[in-house]
Amino acid sequence: MDYEQFQALLQDRVKEARIKLAQEEHDLGLLMILLHRKNRGQDVEEKILSLMEKYLYHIRIGQLDLPLRVVNPLLEAGFSTVGDVLADELAERLLNSRNFGPRALEVLARNLEEKGYRIPKGWKRYLPQG
Secondary structure (H helix, E strand, O other): OOHHHHHHHHHHHHHHHHHHHHHHHHHHHHHHHHHHHHHHOOHHHHHHHHHHHHHOOOEEEOOOOOHHHHHHHHHHOOOOOOHHHOOOOOOOHHHOOOOOOOOHHHHHHHHHOOOOOOHHHHHHHHHOOO
């Protein structure tokens, strides 16, 4: 890849990031409006929960206050958001990632549960009981 191709690729990525950020800002603005309406007695709870879930699943793995020994293998395996991680219902792709084992899965699951995420049922067979 030459310099011009690299520059074009970089510009495309920046443009994509700006569009995504604008969408997230729009969603958060809509969420604030819906919360305001909820406070006025209007029934908008389902819309609020949907928008909150959409936003929460786009949070980057690096924002979870996880140890680097958990974050780095996830990033190397292509997991970049909470949604990416939770989409692995059986934890197979996670556990097949280099340097990511049952202990790392336990740390990840505990961290996500503390933040209010529901852990996929398929993960439970790899996690300690209790």
